[in-house]
Amino acid sequence: MLDRLWARLFGRRESFDDERVRRAFVDGLTGLPNRHVMGERLREARAAGVTGVAAMIDVDHFKQINDRHGHATGDEVLQAVADRLRAEFGSPAWAARVGGDEFFVLLPGVDMAEARRRIVRCAELLRAPIVCGQHAVENLTMSVGLATFPAPTNDELLKAVDVAMYAAKARGRDGAVVFDDDTRKIVTARRELASIIVELQERNRALRDDARTDALTGLRNRLALDEVLDVVVDGSDPRFAAAAVAFIDIDHFGDYNHLHGDAAGDEALRRVAAAVRGCSRDADLVFRKGGEELVVVLAGAGHEESRVAAERLRACVQALAIDHAGSKTASVMTVTVGVASGGAGGTLRALMIAASDEAMRAKVDHARNRVHAASI
Structure with missing residues (x-):
């Protein structure tokens, strides 16, 4: 049956001939498992009693790469990042592309200290120059959120690593943060501050509009x-x-x-x-x-x-x-x-x-x- 669902969603490296099925399972740019496959594998790992550490990885300042060198170079950078993730996180660990410049990694059977060591090693791999045609992207860094696996649900796990990743960005990027209550409080406070800023901006726009509106007719004044x-x-x-x-x-x-x-x-x-x-x-x-x-x-x-x-x-x-x-x-x-x-x-x-x-x-x-x- 579809090569046993492609060896249970990439458990082995066999290829599958049906290109339509491949597109349903594989991220078209990087060749990594896509978000759907990531969810299936996480559910299977939790059901099998697997323990370990999950990581959400975001490439720092990726938009600047796109803006400076173009989207074709940006795509090549993402492909190189995917290759380096494969090199560092081979079986039983695995990586998936969540979307954009975000990647997910599951490291089964390791504790948080070992996970952090491997993330540091991966960060060193990422700093090596990436040659894309006439461009060379150097010293690429990443912000990483880490959380203990398993969590009660996939959603809770993804929220935890996502919160920790944004905490890493808030601390200046190029680092890893482990999810805990303090992390949650820091990110929540930043999001509340951002919400307040947006609200103030909207109020300022409303005040500006009011100041330029004729009270009697509603026309511009x-x-x-x-x-x-x-x-x-x-x-x-x-x-x-x-x-x-x-x-x-x-x-x-x-x-x-x-x-x-x-x-x-x-x-x-x-x-x-x-x-x-x-x-x-x-x-x-x-x-x-x-x-x-x-x-x-x-x-x-x-x-x-x-x-x-x-x-x-x-x-x-x-x-x-x-x-x-x-x-x-x-x-x-x-x-x-x-x-x-x-x-x-x-x-x-x-x-x-x-x-x-x-x-x-x-x-x-x-x-x-x-x-x-x-x-x-």
């Missing part, structure tokens, strides 16, 4: 607007290879407040802001500049596109049909929109100023509830 105004069109930010800015002013808003009261004015402003945001594209940035003035940065928009977008925003507000008996322009609330587009090298600030000038000029010229465009 003046502080957030100021942070983008110096962006250069077709500069380093790919979002603004082209851009335009729409400046929106609510017509006769002061008269609306006088007639209906500040609470009604706030509600009208919220509705206008929601309409403008809803009629903008996902890529556009919508701000409340202050009072009844809104600004929309139209990412990627050229001159004609910006005119179309500005008209859409104007029409969306008028479609709200908010009664405005105090308006001299229409029976409902309307907006006047100035929009400016420009070529590479100009800033969003320059576009906003040009758009604002267009809107203000329209108010003076009694040309409200329209779009007024400029190109600079």
Whole structure:
């Protein structure tokens, strides 16, 4: 039966011809038993009454090897590590690849002192240069977690060696740590600290977002607007290879407040802001500049596109049909929109100023509830 499940999961070195079965049992890169086989062999060893020491080995700074030399070199390093583990931990000991740069070793019939000696010897093997094409990786080190075998379950054993391995990393790497209660406390404390740091970072992000959000409308506020105004069109930010800015002013808003009261004015402003945001594209940035003035940065928009977008925003507000008996322009609330587009090298600030000038000029010229465009 499948060569007795490949000689009980690599108990002997016979090969098996069925490549599909081989892939199910063997790590494709290193040729070591994979995680599934590791679990089976641990269960069998525990059932047979085997005692000894288990080790989890992590190659130190492996990501730097990948980043510096490339993944092909990284793969060759892992293959060399696997070969050296085989050389040191031959039968009855055995090694498996857990995943990534982590390896598991079981040393049957040894005590912890002997296990530590063998780990030290293996570490010396690992320091020998590994030649990978034109690269040579030297002085490779490993962090090792050790625990007594057996444990009540595979999961408990793997947690123990994993905790001890991370304790070894916390102590500066290139060493071995035996799992015990002190180790558990150290790693737990570090993980709790890491969790606290993540929580503080999330709170800081939330505070930063709150500081840049207008409390009334939920739009980005003046502080957030100021942070983008110096962006250069077709500069380093790919979002603004082209851009335009729409400046929106609510017509006769002061008269609306006088007639209906500040609470009604706030509600009208919220509705206008929601309409403008809803009629903008996902890529556009919508701000409340202050009072009844809104600004929309139209990412990627050229001159004609910006005119179309500005008209859409104007029409969306008028479609709200908010009664405005105090308006001299229409029976409902309307907006006047100035929009400016420009070529590479100009800033969003320059576009906003040009758009604002267009809107203000329209108010003076009694040309409200329209779009007024400029190109600079």
